[in-house]
Amino acid sequence: MNRTLVWFRRDLRISDHEPLFRAARRGVVIPVFVFDRALLQHPETGSARVAFMLACLAALDADLRAKGGRLILRSGDPVQVLPDLIRETEAEGIYAYTDCERIYGRVRDARLNEALSAQGMKIRWFEPPASLDELIPYPRYRSRWWRDMAAPLVPTPPQVEVPPDLPSDPLPSLAALEHLADGKPIPPGGTTAARQLLADFLSHKSDRYYWQLSYPSAEATTGLSPHIKFGAISVRECVQTIQQTPDEGDFRIRRSQQQLIARLRWGNGFTQRFRYLPQLELRSLYTVFDEDGWTFDEDLYQAWQQGQTGFPIVDAAARCLQATGGWQALNFRTRAIYASFLSNLLGMDWRFGALHFMRHLIDGDCPIDHYQWAMQSGVTHCLDKTWTRIYNPGQVAVDRCDPDGAFIKHWVPELAHLDSAQLGSPPPMKTYPTPILDYKQARQKRVEQLEKQRGRFLQCGNVVPYLADLPTDLTPFGSDRFAGEIDWAQSPTERLFPAALDLTALDDRQAIALRTWFVAHVNITPPKVRKRPPPSPVNQLALNL
Numbered sequence: 190m191n192r193t194l195v196w197f198r199r200d201l202r203i204s205d206h207e208p209l210f211r212a213a214r215r216g217v218v219i220p221v222f223v224f225d226r227a228l229l230q231h232p233e234t235g236s237a238r239v240a241f242m243l244a245c246l247a248a249l250d251a252d253l254r255a256k257g258g259r260l261i262l263r264s265g266d267p268v269q270v271l272p273d274l275i276r277e278t279e280a281e282g283i284y285a286y287t288d289c290e291r292i293y294g295r296v297r298d299a300r301l302n303e304a305l306s307a308q309g310m311k312i313r314w315f316e317p318p319a320s321l322d323e324l325i326p327y328p329r330y331r332s333r334w335w336r337d338m339a340a341p342l343v344p345t346p347p348q349v350e351v352p353p354d355l356p357s358d359p360l361p362s363l364a365a366l367e368h369l370a371d372g373k374p375i376p377p378g379g380t381t382a383a384r385q386l387l388a389d390f391l392s393h394k395s396d397r398y399y400w401q402l403s404y405p406s407a408e409a410t411t412g413l414s415p416h417i418k419f420g421a422i423s424v425r426e427c428v429q430t431i432q433q434t435p436d437e438g439d440f441r442i443r444r445s446q447q448q449l450i451a452r453l454r455w456g457n458g459f460t461q462r463f464r465y466l467p468q469l470e471l472r473s474l475y476t477v478f479d480e481d482g483w484t485f486d487e488d489l490y491q492a493w494q495q496g497q498t499g500f501p502i503v504d505a506a507a508r509c510l511q512a513t514g515g516w517q518a519l520n521f522r523t524r525a526i527y528a529s530f531l532s533n534l535l536g537m538d539w540r541f542g543a544l545h546f547m548r549h550l551i552d553g554d555c556p557i558d559h560y561q562w563a564m565q566s567g568v569t570h571c572l573d574k575t576w577t578r579i580y581n582p583g584q585v586a587v588d589r590c591d592p593d594g595a596f597i598k599h600w601v602p603e604l605a606h607l608d609s610a611q612l613g614s615p616p617p618m619k620t621y622p623t624p625i626l627d628y629k630q631a632r633q634k635r636v637e638q639l640e641k642q643r644g645r646f647l648q649c650g651n652v653v654p655y656l657a658d659l660p661t662d663l664t665p666f667g668s669d670r671f672a673g674e675i676d677w678a679q680s681p682t683e684r685l686f687p688a689a690l691d692l693t694a695l696d697d698r699q700a701i702a703l704r705t706w707f708v709a710h711v712n713i714t715p716p717k718v719r720k721r722p723p724p725s726p727v728n729q730l731a732l733n734l
């Protein structure tokens with residue numbers, strides 16, 4: 190009987206999972222998850238997120254068992270572990286989804302392709318829905334997204350037959366993975382928990398989501414982000430479940446459903462941007478924004494992290510992030526205000542903020558996190574001023590996000606006795622710091638700096654030369670602050686799978702298409718085409734169905 194390895198990565202579910210479905214139809218399945226030290230010890234990995242992943246793995250194992258199978262756990266470098274497992278099980282090869290979240294994963298997958306080819310072994314990569322290998326204009330991507338979301342869900346295999354004698358490591362504890370629990374409550378993981386969150390949302394929140402999603406104390410959002418990050422539920426299942434829920438003719442429900450679906454699409458769009466330009470994990474889209482202007486002050490950075498800035502909404506967000514990992518409590522608007530404070534008002538490189546977020550967020554997802562950070566810092570758009578997001582962290586923010594002060598008073602109890610109208614700028618008191626900056630001055634400084642930087646683009650007809658290339662050194666930002674396993678970062682940059690977009694080889698059509706992803710308000714004309722050798726072929730495992 191045919192035997193196929195299914196390699197789970199950030200797709201920890203058995204439904205709407207094409208590699209698993211197809212492998213189960215071929216015959217015996219070896220569903221495997223590999224604990225990979227390079228990821229577990231990546232500077233941006235947070236313990237709470239690892240704990241949540243363990244919960245999702247336990248749930249995946251239970252779901253596979255309900256189908257007669259189980260999850261096989263192994264530890265080590267997947268480039269060695271997976272060929273060994275193919276030999277051990279005499280499988281024909283591997284089925285897996287491509288994954289563009291991180292540069293490390295793409296280096297690893299390129300190394301795996303080479304290792305398998307060298308040993309005469311095969312892998313078949315599947316594209317997740319709404320993930321494309323070709324560069325197309327953003328409006329066309331939107332149409333493709335809708336088309337992919339409308340496609341029928343891949344059926345859950347009725348049975349998953351796993352070799353009975355195949356050993357698996359036990360599910361490790363957090364400590365065994367060299368992580369310490371840091372007190373954050375971990376939400377239940379897995380598909381059932383995710384479906385329950387969506388059902389609760391549709392029953393109780395969907396008439397108010399659109400209007401209240403910016404109020405942290407309203408808890409009007411789904412709380413699905415950690416599940417989506419680990420693929421415990423597919424975005425397509427979320428979209429179809431929302432669409433199948435009647436709006437009962439209530440425009441509030443209709444508007445909220447539309448808004449939620451749009452946000453799910455944004456998330457996929459960020460991953461697609463990273464697929465094209467993985468360098469966005471490491472640097473700003475335009476080199477000019479990284480070349481001059483950032484300052485760094487360790488004391489101020491610590492004050493921002495610990496919630497000691499003297500701006501209550503910022504301090505509440507800081508403390509909430511550290512205490513909860515952001516799940517449900519730290520919504521989009523509050524994250525944005527908190528992020529903007531570091532990069533725009535304290536003038537610090539957005540990557541320090543993104544690093545701190547990733548180390549604490551339970552839903553930390555590199556493309557969303559890094560691109561949102563870059564957007565809030567104003568460095569993703571080279572001309573359009575509307576993309577300067579400098580939030581006023583004073584009373585304006587309180588009135589917009591937390592008008593009754595419930596979120597602030599919860600996380601900054603020193604201020605619990607104040608009236609909400611005082612929470613924008615509390616009176617001096619011994620127990621709470623005075624503001625660490627003057628908002629108006631800091632804002633003015635940042636506006637002038639961004640105008641100067643953007644001014645360089647005004648006279649240029651072609652922004653491609655200003656786009657940051659993939660650096661030759663792929664060392665993750667933050668490696669100097671947090672030790673990690675980063676030997677892989679010295680790999681040649683052309684060895685990424687899927688491959689990155691080669692900015693030096695864009696033709697006219699591609700250059701125009703790329704522009705639509707980044708809203709550059711000038712023409713982009715391509716440089717001279719320089720051909721690169723084609724990537725080495727990958728053995729695709731035939732689907733003999």
Ligand SMILES: Cc1cc2nc3c(=O)[nH]c(=O)nc-3n(C[C@H](O)[C@H](O)[C@H](O)COP(=O)(O)OP(=O)(O)OC[C@H]3O[C@@H](n4cnc5c(N)ncnc54)[C@H](O)[C@@H]3O)c2cc1C
Nearest residue numbers: 410411412413414452453456520521524525553554558561
């Ligand atoms: C600086 C910054 C960093 C962020 N980092 C992350 C991150 O690491 N991981 C993450 O999932 N979200 C991130 N977000 C986006 C957003 O804040 C979270 O998706 C949201 O708060 C998660 O809660 P929810 O699932 O209850 O949201 P809901 O409103 O219920 O949204 C459902 C899903 O839609 C997607 N989504 C919602 N809002 C956005 C958005 N603005 N951009 C992209 N996708 C969105 C997410 O997948 C989310 O789970 C970040 C936002 C900012 C400003």
